[in-house]
Amino acid sequence: KDDFPVFESTAIAIYLCENYDPEEKLLPKNDPKLRSQVIQWVIFEASGIGPAQGQSNFYCRFNSEKIPFAINKCANEIKRLYGVLNKSLEGKEYLVGNKFTLADAMSYPMVRGHFFSGVESIDEFPNLKAWIERIDARPATQKGLNVPVPDKMKEYRENPEKLEEFEKLMQSYFKDRLKI
Numbered sequence: 736k737d738d739f740p741v742f743e744s745t746a747i748a749i750y751l752c753e754n755y756d757p758e759e760k761l762l763p764k765n766d767p768k769l770r771s772q773v774i775q776w777v778i779f780e781a782s783g784i785g786p787a788q789g790q791s792n793f794y795c796r797f798n799s800e801k802i803p804f805a806i807n808k809c810a811n812e813i814k815r816l817y818g819v820l821n822k823s824l825e826g827k828e829y830l831v832g833n834k835f836t837l838a839d840a841m842s843y844p845m846v847r848g849h850f851f852s853g854v855e856s857i858d859e860f861p862n863l864k865a866w867i868e869r870i871d872a873r874p875a876t877q878k879g880l881n882v883p884v885p886d887k888m889k890e891y892r893e894n895p896e897k898l899e900e901f902e903k904l905m906q907s908y909f910k911d912r913l914k915i
Contacts, residue, residue: 745781745841749774752837761837772831776838779819784845787812791852797905810853817846817860824862828869835873843870848888851898 741750752762763769791809794802820842823830830838847867849857857864870876880886891898 745777748777748837748841761835761840763832763836769832773836773838776830777841779816780838780842780845783816784813784842787816788845788848788852791854793909795853796851796902797909799906799910806853813849813852813854814859817849817854817857817863820846820866821860821863824866827862829866835870839866839870843867843876847871850892851888 736754741747749762753764756762759765762773787809791806791813794805794809820830827833829835830842843866846857846863847870849855857867880889891901
């Protein structure tokens with residue numbers, strides 16, 4: 736908008752909400768407490784879940800050398816963060832205001848891919864599991880998961896051989912680029 740560049744996913748998401756969400760469906764403008772809560776959870780994802788799962792993806796899937804200490808450390812941190820989400824979701828359908836907001840939109844894709852990050856099951860987090868299922872059931876979510884290509888996480892969950900092919904491709908990429 737107006738040739739104003741915005742970088743960093745969190746800043747981009749907030750900017751888009753402020754400029755293209757006049758109904759305030761994702762980010763409230765007129766309720767400072769609700770707005771603050773949404774932004775807190777967005778930052779929680781950007782500073783906690785995103786980095787933890789990114790590191791775990793590397794050690795679990797993309798690094799050709801498996802380092803048990805690193806894999807376990809990452810999985811434990813992810814589970815700690817999932818515990819925070821699970822506790823927050825107790826008795827609630829969504830993270831803030833009991834409606835789908837930017838807080839949910841930012842955390843959901845990462846948490847949905849838990850198996851990819853070395854956390855095979857989230858059964859120990861029943862509120863979080865129900866939250867994922869609730870968001871999965873939204874028609875808009877299903878539409879978005881298949882743009883621009885069919886849902887890769889679903890494909891990898893259902894076809895382990897496809898995940899293995901992808902892992903090998905990424906391991907080769909990182910080995911060449913990072914000299915590991």
